[in-house]
Amino acid sequence: MNWLDKMERKIGRFAIPNLTVYLLAGYVIGYFVILLMPRLVLWLTLEPALILRGQVWRLISWVLIPPTTNLISLVFLVLLYYSLGSVLERTWGTFRYNVYIFSGIFFTVIAVFILYAVYYFVFGVEMPLSSVGLISTNYITMSIFLAFAAIYPDMEVLLYFILPIKMKWMAIVYAVMALYYFVRGGVGERVAIAASLLNFVIFFLSGRNTRRFGPKERARKARFxxxxxxxxxxxxxxxxxxxxxxxxxxxxxxxxxxxxxxxxxxxxxxxxxxxxxxxxx
Structure with a gap:
């Protein structure tokens, strides 16, 4: 029994069912905030300096910032990740899926605070607000995509509801894009990418028992x-x-x-x- 099994036995009853729905609903709320009250979004961002001055709601409110402000792209994103997240939750179970999402959020917050500490203690200045920018959970949702592709690499999805493509090829494209944005992007984007990949590596690849969630292992158990x-x-x-x-x-x-x-x-x-x-x- 690994650490996740032990945690689930102790606090599994507190897991939130259908967590993907709440995450995507937050994107919709954030989209309308940006559309109707654009200045209000400045009170939602993840800014360590302002959090340390008492604006603690920013530890959570940044999750509302959508990955895109394009309505069509947001609709496609919501439909895609609702499907992937729901299947992943049924495959792993509600508790493990909760841990995966919340650990990605936690790693992002910790990474931003570490970056703030580097600016403050090494360079002797507060981290400029422009260094982080509007960090969203874009790469956390992309880690859902990576986990899904790792479990169901040969499953085909319709890209934009038109082009059939296997998940493993989409995962490779994502990895290349993430590497590109990590090299060319700003500090905030690098932090978000690194945190999401760290979440994937620690939770998924380092867990020896995650193989039992694969389609081959589940089919073998069903036959037995x-x-x-x-x-x-x-x-x-x-x-x-x-x-x-x-x-x-x-x-x-x-x-x-x-x-x-x-x-x-x-x-x-x-x-x-x-x-x-x-x-x-």
Whole structure:
């Protein structure tokens, strides 16, 4: 059991279902704020100097800033990431998906504060507001895309609802674009890109158990469950029965059952007969 499993057992009940909907709804709110009250957006940005002076709402409000102010692009973005995020949440589970999104937000905030500390303690000046700019969760949502492509690399999507393309090729294009913007972009954009990639690497690639969410592993488990289901239905609704004594978990909830790898067939034994039975050949 890795660290995510342990966290889920302790605080999994606090996970927010359909987190993608709330994130995308925030984009819509931010779009109308920029459209109707453009000056108000200056009170939403992630600015460490202003946060340290008491404007703590900026730790969260920057999430409302949409990645684009073009209405058509925003509509395509909302439709795409609603689909990807919903599938990813069903694949990972609500808690793991929550951790993935919130860790990306957390890494971005920490990275901006580290940048502020470098300006303040190394150069002796406060970080200029123009150095960060309007940081949005654009690259955090793009990390959703990367995670989806890593799990379902051969799944095809319709680019702009017209061109069919596999996720792995879109992921390669994204990686090239991210590298380009990292080299040519400003400090704020580099921070956002690095934070999103760090989130992907730490959460996804470093987790050895994430392979069990892949389509091949899930298909294998489904086949095994389907093949073993007829052999694991007994009277009274029991799912386990010892092939020697006939006891089930209904007779004693403390009994443990295991299949024997040396027996030919699906033979299950209780803890008292697992090592003492005669193997079926």
């Amino acid at each position: 469950k389907q093949q073993s289901a007829p052999h694991m239905k007994y009277s009274g609704g029991a799912k386990h029965r010892c092939a020697v004594c006939g006891r089930t978990e209904l007779d004693d909830p403390c009994l443990e059952f295991r299949f024997c790898s040396k027996c030919n067939g699906n033979y299950e034994y209780c803890q008292d007969h697992l090592f003492t039975h005669q193997h079926v050949k």
